[in-house]
Structures are given as C-alpha cells and as structure tokens.
Amino acid sequence: MTKKDTITILEIAKMSGVNPSTVSRVINHPEMVNEKTRERVLSFINDYNYRPNPFARGLQTKRSKIVALVVPNFTTLSFANIARGIQERLMQSDYTMVIFSSHEDEELEKKICKKISELHIDGVIFASSMMPNYNELSYGIAKVFIDRDGSRDGIDTFILDLEGAFDKLIKYLVAKGHKNIGFVVGDKESYAGLKKISAFQKAINKYGLIVDEKKIVGALWSSKEGWNATIKLLEGKDLPSVIIAGSDTLGIGVIGAINSKGLLVPGDISVVGFNNEPGSESMNPPLTTMEYDDYGMGKEVAEAIIRRINNPEGISETKTYTMDIIERKTVR
Amino acid sequence: MTKKDTITILEIAKMSGVNPSTVSRVINHPEMVNEKTRERVLSFINDYNYRPNPFARGLQTKRSKIVALVVPNFTTLSFANIARGIQERLMQSDYTMVIFSSHEDEELEKKICKKISELHIDGVIFASSMMPNYNELSYGIAKVFIDRDGSRDGIDTFILDLEGAFDKLIKYLVAKGHKNIGFVVGDKESYAGLKKISAFQKAINKYGLIVDEKKIVGALWSSKEGWNATIKLLEGKDLPSVIIAGSDTLGIGVIGAINSKGLLVPGDISVVGFNNEPGSESMNPPLTTMEYDDYGMGKEVAEAIIRRINNPEGISETKTYTMDIIERKTVR
DNA sequence: GTGAAAGCGCTAACAG
DNA sequence: CTGTTAGCGCTTTCAC
Numbered sequence: 096m097t098k099k100d101t102i103t104i105l106e107i108a109k110m111s112g113v114n115p116s117t118v119s120r121v122i123n124h125p126e127m128v129n130e131k132t133r134e135r136v137l138s139f140i141n142d143y144n145y146r147p148n149p150f151a152r153g154l155q156t157k158r159s160k161i162v163a164l165v166v167p168n169f170t171t172l173s174f175a176n177i178a179r180g181i182q183e184r185l186m187q188s189d190y191t192m193v194i195f196s197s198h199e200d201e202e203l204e205k206k207i208c209k210k211i212s213e214l215h216i217d218g219v220i221f222a223s224s225m226m227p228n229y230n231e232l233s234y235g236i237a238k239v240f241i242d243r244d245g246s247r248d249g250i251d252t253f254i255l256d257l258e259g260a261f262d263k264l265i266k267y268l269v270a271k272g273h274k275n276i277g278f279v280v281g282d283k284e285s286y287a288g289l290k291k292i293s294a295f296q297k298a299i300n301k302y303g304l305i306v307d308e309k310k311i312v313g314a315l316w317s318s319k320e321g322w323n324a325t326i327k328l329l330e331g332k333d334l335p336s337v338i339i340a341g342s343d344t345l346g347i348g349v350i351g352a353i354n355s356k357g358l359l360v361p362g363d364i365s366v367v368g369f370n371n372e373p374g375s376e377s378m379n380p381p382l383t384t385m386e387y388d389d390y391g392m393g394k395e396v397a398e399a400i401i402r403r404i405n406n407p408e409g410i411s412e413t414k415t416y417t418m419d420i421i422e423r424k425t426v427r
Numbered sequence: 428m429t430k431k432d433t434i435t436i437l438e439i440a441k442m443s444g445v446n447p448s449t450v451s452r453v454i455n456h457p458e459m460v461n462e463k464t465r466e467r468v469l470s471f472i473n474d475y476n477y478r479p480n481p482f483a484r485g486l487q488t489k490r491s492k493i494v495a496l497v498v499p500n501f502t503t504l505s506f507a508n509i510a511r512g513i514q515e516r517l518m519q520s521d522y523t524m525v526i527f528s529s530h531e532d533e534e535l536e537k538k539i540c541k542k543i544s545e546l547h548i549d550g551v552i553f554a555s556s557m558m559p560n561y562n563e564l565s566y567g568i569a570k571v572f573i574d575r576d577g578s579r580d581g582i583d584t585f586i587l588d589l590e591g592a593f594d595k596l597i598k599y600l601v602a603k604g605h606k607n608i609g610f611v612v613g614d615k616e617s618y619a620g621l622k623k624i625s626a627f628q629k630a631i632n633k634y635g636l637i638v639d640e641k642k643i644v645g646a647l648w649s650s651k652e653g654w655n656a657t658i659k660l661l662e663g664k665d666l667p668s669v670i671i672a673g674s675d676t677l678g679i680g681v682i683g684a685i686n687s688k689g690l691l692v693p694g695d696i697s698v699v700g701f702n703n704e705p706g707s708e709s710m711n712p713p714l715t716t717m718e719y720d721d722y723g724m725g726k727e728v729a730e731a732i733i734r735r736i737n738n739p740e741g742i743s744e745t746k747t748y749t750m751d752i753i754e755r756k757t758v759r
Numbered sequence: 760g761t762g763a764a765a766g767c768g769c770t771a772a773c774a775g
Numbered sequence: 776c777t778g779t780t781a782g783c784g785c786t787t788t789c790a791c
Contacts, residue, residue, distance in 0.1 A: 103768055116780095127776075148547070150486035151482075157783085182527070194526050348709035374649075447762095448785095451786055486767045486786095487784085
C-alpha cells in the first residue's frame with residue numbers, strides 16, 4: 096500500500112515534459128542524456144519511486160536480470176555459504192538469484208534446466224551438478240561451474256583444489272608418523288565422493304604409502320552413515336591410526352563409532368574432518384578439519400557470471416580455491 | 428542449442444491453422460476450445476516444445492509465477508528443509524521460488540521487500556522475519572508467515588508450537604526428577620530466542636519450578652557461543668542438573684563445555700537440544716532433542732501461498748506444528 | 760467455438 | 776541530444 100500501484104514510464108515522461116524514450120535513456124544510458132534533462136527526469140523517478148516494469152523490459156531486451164544457482168542439495172553448509180556470497184554480490188548489480196536443488200537426481204536436473212530456459216534466466220551457476228545436463232539449456236545462456244571443470248567447453252570454472260588439500264593433509268599426517276590411514280568418504284557414487292577418493296589415492300601414493308581399498312569406506316553424507324561405515328573400518332585387526340572423514344558431519348559419526356568401541360580420539364585413533372562446519376570447533380574433542388573460503392568463492396562466482404552475461408565471448412577463466420588445515424585436537 | 432531459440436505463439440497458430448488467441452486458449456482455458464482443435468494445437472505445442480514467453484505473459488497478466496521465500500539466514504538447517512518442501516510443491520504448480528536472506532538485518536529486509544515488489548512477485552513467504560517490514564511490499568501481494576503470527580492482519584500463518592514443545596519438555600524433565608534447569612538460549616535478541624525464553628519461563632512456572640534468570644544465558648547461534656555461555660552457567664556453585672540448548676548446534680558446545688569441566692553427560696549434567704539437526708544422533712553421547720516436520724511444513728506453506736495467490740480474499744488460516752521429543756542418551 | 764484487434768510497458772532504431 | 780515509431784509475445788475483450 097506504501098507505493099502507488101503502477102507508475103509507468105509514460106507518466107514519468109509526461110511529468111518531466113519529455114518523451115518516454117528519454118526517460119528510458121536516463122535509466123539505461125544516462126550518459127546519452129543532457130545533464131539538466133537527466134536531473135529533472137531523475138527527480139521525478141525518485142519522487143514517484145518509479146521502477147521499470149520487468150516484464151515489459153524483458154520482453155524488449157530478452158534479459159531477465161535473474162541468475163539461477165543449481166545445487167545438489169540445500170543442506171550442505173558449504174552451499175549455503177556460497178549462496179550467501181552469490182546473493183550479496185548479485186544484489187549489488189541488481190540481479191536476483193533463484194536456487195534450485197537437484198537432489199542429485201538427473202531427471203529433476205533436466206527439468207530444472209528446462210525451467211531455467213523457459214524463464215529466460217540470464218545465467219546459471221552449476222554447483223557440483225550431474226553430468227552435462229546443461230545442454231538442456233537454451234543456447235547461449237551464460238554458465239559458470241563450481242567444482243566441475245568446464246574449461247574445455249569455454250565455461251568459467253571455480254574449482255576446489257581437493258588434490259592439493261589431500262596432498263597437504265596426507266603430508267601432515269605422515270609427518271606426525273601416521274602410516275595406516277582410513278577414509279570414510281561419504282557417498283562413493285557422488286561427484287564429490289569420487290573426486291575425494293581419487294585425490295586421496297594420489298596423495299597416499301605420493302607419500303609412499305599403499306592404498307588399501309578396504310580402508311576406503313563409503314557412506315551417505317550423514318553422521319549416522321559415518322558411524323556405520325567406521326564400525327566396518329574398525330572390524331579388522333589392522334586398525335588405522337587415523338581416519339579421514341569426508342565432511343565434519345561424517346566426522347561426528349566417526350568419533351562416535353570410535354568411542355563406542357571403547358577407543359579414544361586422538362589417543363587411540365586420530366580423526367580429521369572436512370569443511371570446518373559450524374560445531375566442529377566445539378566438538379569433544381574439537382575436530383581438526385580442512386576449510387576454504389566458500390563465502391568468498393560465492394562472491395567471485397557471482398562476479399564471473401555477471402561478466403559472462405555481459406560478455407559472452409570473453410575467454411573463460413579457471414580459478415582454484417585451496418583448502419587449509421585447521422589444527423585442533425583430534426590428531427596426535 | 429537443443430531447442431530452437433524462439434518459437435512463438437504466432438508460429439504455433441499458423442502451423443495449426445488457427446488464430447493465436449486460440450492457441451492461448453488451449454493453454455489457459457482448454458475447456459473453451461473444441462476438442463479436435465485443442466488436440467491439434469496441443470500436438471504442435473508438444474512437437475515444438477512451445478512455452479509461452481513469461482515476459483509477454485506477465486506483461487499482460489501481471490503475474491510472474493514466482494514466489495519469494497524470505498529467511499533470516501541460509502544456514503539454519505530447518506530453513507533448508509522448509510525451502511526444499513516449498514520448492515518441490517511450487518514446481519508442481521509451475522511456480523518458481525526465489526530465496527532471499529535478510530541476515531536478520533532490518534535495512535536489508537526492507538530492500539528485499541522493495542525488490543520483491545519491483546519484480547512483481549506473486550507471493551511472499553516470510554520465515555521468522557523482522558517486524559512489519561512487509562508493508563514495504565506492494566499492496567495486495569499474497570503473503571504467508573512462518574513462525575510469526577499474522578492472523579490479525581488476515582495473513583495465513585504457520586507456527587511452530589514452542590510453548591507446547593517446552594511444556595512437553597519440562598514435564599518430561601520434571602518427571603525424571605530434574606528441578607534445576609539451565610537454558611542456553613541462542614541469540615536472546617532474535618525473534619526465535621525471545622519466543623523460546625518466554626515459552627521456557629511459562630513451562631517452568633507451570634510445573635511449579637522457579638525461573639532463575641541467571642540460568643538463562645544467551646549466545647549467538649554457534650557451538651562456540653554455546654560453549655562459552657555454558658561455561659558461564661557452570662561458574663556458580665549451584666549447578667543445573669540439566670541444560671536445554673536452543674539448537675543442537677548449540678548443544679554441541681554445551682556438551683563440550685561440560686566435558687571441559689571434567690563433568691559427564693548425562694552422568695553429571697543432562698542435555699537436550701532442539702531441531703534434531705543431522706549429526707545429533709551420532710554425537711557422543713547421542714543427543715536427546717526436539718523435532719518437527721520442517722519439510723512437511725514447507726509443502727503446506729507452498730500450498731497455502733498458491734491458494735492465497737489465486738484467492739486473495741479467502742479467510743486466513745493458522746496451522747500449528749508440534750514438536751516431539753527424540754529420546755536418545757543425554758538425559759538421565 | 761473462433762478470429763480480429765487492441766494494448767500491456769518498455770527499448771531501440773531512425774530521424775531530425 | 777531528443778522525439779517518433781514500431782514492435783517484443785502474449786491475453787483478452789468483442790464480434791461473429
């Protein structure tokens with residue numbers, strides 16, 4: 096009720112004593128308008144709080160000023176932080192963000208891509224999504240990938256350097272004397288799981304250890320699953336001296352399982368998590384974990400998609416984010 | 428590239444040998460069209476995968492088929508689940524969801540409301556948002572409230588029954604012999620915090636205990652804050668026999684702090700969390716907590732906003748969600 | 760049951 | 776630098 100319902104460009108034009116097209120120029124190409132005229136028009140725009148009707152504008156420009164973010168789920172904290180960064184940066188440039196969750200379901204993702212095309216969304220950010228469903232998108236829509244390499248297709252790419260992360264981590268563990276390393280991955284079939292496994296193996300080899308497949312156990316991404324997977328890991332005689340969890344949430348379960356066997360962390364077995372999720376600092380004992388700047392990544396990703404929308408032809412870039420070890424109390 | 432770029436209603440009309448208005452009717456009012464014609468038109472629509480241009484349609488109908496969800500943050504898990512429910516239900520009816528986070532910042536929320544009006548969004552779902560910034564919205568936009576009572580303003584309302592939850596919980600604790608109950612609230616200034624405090628006090632009184640203000644300590648919503656707040660609670664001589672945490676995340680810190688003092692959970696002090704966040708089942712020991720069906724709530728909320736969009740005058744409804752105790756191992 | 764025509768509000772040539 | 780004009784693609788009276 097605060098605002099009069101529909102003030103149009105025509106009315107602003109009349110009041111300012113100019114043609115609608117001049118008002119349009121004031122908004123879209125201010126430099127083309129004489130300063131005096133511009134100021135006058137602007138004052139009416141402000142007084143009446145005029146905003147161009149996005150439908151009419153979109154019909155003409157074929158731009159929606161909407162960017163979509165496609166994530167595999169809403170609950171992974173890291174995505175929430177990325178989303179926050181994206182949202183903030185996008186708003187600055189007058190874009191609106193819509194989020195879609197694919198639930199790691201290929202069919203759903205296909206539907207989402209269709210929807211995105213139908214809505215005439217200007218750009219899409221794919222965060223760790225399925226394979227190339229994105230060709231379901233209308234041709235020419237701006238794209239940015241998070242955690243999936245699109246550089247061959249000329250798509251800007253933001254990658255989390257998992258290989259570097261595991262390199263750092265294994266090196267650190269080896270330096271502490273650990274040789275028998277277990278890994279509770281998370282969902283082995285998921286993209287994130289697959290990448291972690293390969294990075295893990297690579298680092299294990301690099302530091303002269305032997306990859307024991309039995310020490311790599313899968314679990315869906317919940318603590319409970321982490322617990323169960325860890326129990327399996329603990330069944331044999333040959334106990335690992337440290338267990339890496341694919342996420343801190345998983346780590347909760349790992350520690351729980353270890354304790355349930357009457358073993359202590361880190362006295363008997365050390366534990367490392369991933370992502371520095373809230374709570375990990377206050378666990379008992381506080382969990383050593385790996386982290387990166389997801390919020391900052393979100394900002395940069397938003398920056399990239401805006402750039403790409405305005406310059407579809409520009410050469411694509413790849414940016415890598417490194418992870419750092421947050422040392423706390425679960426590694427001995 | 429999969430799809431030809433722009434197939435319009437005109438082209439479909441030509442191919443089907445009818446007027447554009449007939450195609451429009453097939454889509455929007457199929458019952459007005461002769462069955463034969465309808466089928467023929469429909470077959471072309473499907474073959475060419477025609478979808479009405481949302482700009483043109485919106486310009487005409489003043490509807491965007493977009494619903495906004497305004498949340499105080501992206502990271503609270505309960506919101507993520509609500510969002511998932513909303514998204515799923517909305518997609519079924521061909522609506523798109525946009526999410527905005529206000530960061531509990533009133534200015535930002537005001538800006539968001541403006542933006543929502545500008546975008547001609549059809550409906551807004553406010554999840555535990557600030558005071559009545561919603562009058563910043565354009566008049567007549569459909570509204571639904573989560574966790575804030577709008578019934579006096581004729582707004583559909585979905586409430587989490589915190590009073591009922593605390594009633595249940597305190598009753599349960601009293602039955603187990605607890606008389607000295609501490610409460611690590613979370614942010615005392617936040618809406619959620621305020622409501623929890625008042626529900627807590629009410630229940631305490633009802634069961635004949637005395638409210639000791641010193642036993643109600645604030646904290647921002649992180650585990651670390653929960654830890655610090657708990658340390659304060661544990662400073663006096665008069666230790667509580669049970670501590671309620673405003674969220675499971677907080678609960679992690681509570682348990683950590685208790686342990687850090689050389690005390691055991693639940694041996695020395697019992698702990699109860701809120702929201703049954705993932706991981707709480709696998710904590711050590713598994714955390715007793717309160718839960719409700721946030722995902723289901725999301726679905727119903729979406730249902731309500733769609734109903735409201737299509738029938739702005741209907742009488743408003745209020746639905747209350749109850750919380751249940753998930754008994755695990757932290758209460759003795 | 761269907762067609763014709765107008766117009767939603769805006770932007771972008773094209774003149775001047 | 777500014778006005779004129781056309782038209783984006785759709786829905787909706789109003790006739791027939």
